[in-house]
Structure formats: C-alpha cells, structure tokens
Amino acid sequence: MADLFQIAAGNLLSPVVLFFALGVAAAYAQSDLTIPEPISKALSLYLMLAIGFKGGVALAASGIDSMVVVALTLAIGLSLLLPVIAFSLLRVVTSLDSRNAAAIAAHYGSVSIVTFVAASSFLEHRQVQYEGFLVAMLAVMETPAIITGLLLARRGLNETASDQKSVFSPQVLRQVFLCGSVVLLVGSFMIGWTTGDSGMQIMAPLVKDPFQAVLAIFLLDMGLLVGKRLGDFGQVGKQLVLFGIYMPLIGAAIGMAAATAIGLSVGGITLVAVLAASASYIVVPAAMRLSLPQANPAIYVTLSLAVTFPFNLAFGIPLYHAIASLIGPA
C-alpha cells in the first residue's frame, strides 16, 4: 500500500504531469502562453513515430506467435464492446439523450494515443518491459468503437434518408482509416518491425533519448488545450464529469481481467488497462462530427479531453500499474 502511494506521488511529481499542470493553470488563468501549432503538430508526429518504431522493433525481437493474434482480437473486442457498456451506463445513470450518449460511448471504446505514450514512458522510466505488439493493439482499437457508437445512435431513431447515407460515408471512412496520426503510427511500426535492431541503431538517438522530454513539452500543449476547455464544464454537468472518472475505472478493470486471462506481462496488463480506460479526442470527435452532427461536441470533447485524460495521466496510470503488479505474472 505504501508502495502504491509512493508510485502515485512519484508520478504526480514527474515532469510529464507537472508540465501538463502548468499548461492547464496557464490557460485557465488566460495567460497568452501558446505553443505554435506547427510545432505542436511536429511534436505529436514525433511521438507517433517514436512509439510506433519502438513497438515494431520490440515485435521483431520477440517474433510473432499466436499470442499476437489473440491480443489483437482482444483489442478489437474491447473497442467494440466498451461503448455498449458506456452507452448503457449513460442511459441509466444520466438523463442524456441517445445521440449524445452514443457519441460519448464511442469515445470511450476508442483510445487516447497520448495516454498510451505517457503510460509507456511511465513503464520505461521504471524499467518495466511490455510486449511490442501492444502498439499494434493501440492502432486497432482506435476505430471499431466508432462503428458501435454509430449503430447505438441509430437504434431507436426514425432516421431520414439523408441521415442513413451520412453514417458511413466515404468521407468518414477516409478520416477514420487514413487519419495522419494513425498512418504514421502504423507505418513506423511496420518500419521498426522490418528493420529491427539495425534500424534501431540508426533511429535510437532520435526515438529513444529525447522521447520523455518531448512528451513533457507536448503535455504542456495538451494542458493548454485542457485549460481552455474548463469553461465548458457547465455544459457537461456533474453527472457526466463523474462518468468521465468511473468509466475509465470500469474499462481498466475489464481490460486488466482480459489481459491477465490471455497471459500478458505486468507491463502489458498495465497498458491494456490504459487502452481500455482512455478515451479518444482526435479521431472519434472528427468522425462523430460528420456522422452524428446532432450530438454536442462541447460535451464529448470536454469529457474525454478535460476529465478522463487528466484523470488517467495523473492517477489512472500508476493505479493500473500497481494493480497489474499484484495480479500479473511475477
């Protein structure tokens, strides 16, 4: 127990979390501090490239076995299933209409890449290993939740023909499957997997050493974004803010149980918990805005970006890791 407390305190006082807090505070106080958008974009591209490449190299080292297939199937299953749980909870516990509930549910089945990156950095800092294919799980979990979310939104609605058409339009499909960050993540993973250790020798100065520091700077920018969204809390309401905290715990519990069942390492269980707990704020909002325009983006983006993301970053990651250490293989 003392251990858990120590890990949690250590995480709260890490540069990553503190820079995030600085960003939130600065934006909330209406400071004019900003990170120019092209730089912020470059930082995020760097993080995708580094995490993808490292995962690919790790997979090349461990080789492919049946575990990879099982894990990827599990990832798709989680992404499809979690929105159903989120949707049912929202409909029972809150007074939200079914469109908004479905839009939010889709976010919680999908994942936050930055939360995953922060968790992997947390593990690396503590020299905890994790399976290379976790990055592939991250990539495949991004989209199935959108399908579940849209199907949930369709149920019980007597839609017009134009609604029917727009749900899975080519524009939505392109946005979902060819989203820049996903393309770079998967592409770098493939390159890391193909080039293995010799590739890593070339890329290491870029993808290994500066990784944690770049993440901290990126988190400053995330903090600035979150700080700006705090004004929307009124629209979100107390019930939903609470949902943004207990839903990740439910997702993490399911993720950990499943990851333990298929025999992942402690690092792997931690990361699956993080994947199941995190909510999307890039790919899913864009898809929902096109396919489900009646749902209010101020609610779903604020919930995933300003409630669940900080919660996972500050408290979720160390908590999931502590539990994974207890239940995982020694």
Next chain:
Amino acid sequence: MQLYQKKRIEFVVEASCAPTILEMIEEAGAKGYTILHDVSGKGNRGVRDDAHLTDVFRNVLIVVIVAEELAHSIVSKSQPLLENYAGIVTMSDVDVVRDEHF
C-alpha cells in the same frame, strides 16, 4: 475599365463540414473558390478558436464569386448542409475585372 457585377458569398463554417460545402459549390457550377483556414471568433456556438488536435472547434472561411442566379442557388443548397453545424452565410455585390474567371 470595364467591370462586371457578380455576387460574393462568404461561408464561415466548421472545418469538418467544409468538404461537404466545397463539393456542393463545385457541383452547383462555380468555377472556383478561396479558403481561409483557421478563422476564429464568437457566435451562438460560443468561442470558436484554433484548438489544435481536433477540427471540431475550428472554423474556415470559404469565399465564392459567381453570377447572381448561381449565387442564390448555392446559398439555398447550403442551408440543409449546415443544419447541425456552426455556419454564417452572407452574400454581397462585388465587381470583378475578369468576367471569364467566374
């Protein structure tokens, strides 16, 4: 110098619905358009700014210059497309120099 009277339509719309509007403009028969990315301001959907990461709170400005008849058709076709989105549509008179371009 000879000038030609045209209509100039301005759309301030949510970035995520801009492709739909542009497609409609081209289908309607306009020969071109101009886009200004990342415009910000305040309206009935609150403050719209250049939030990074997501396009959801981002606006763009689309400018189309066409003959009057086509302008009315474009404006009326835009209304159903903008039903659930942030959008300001205005039309004004302009004089252009090169008639054949519009």
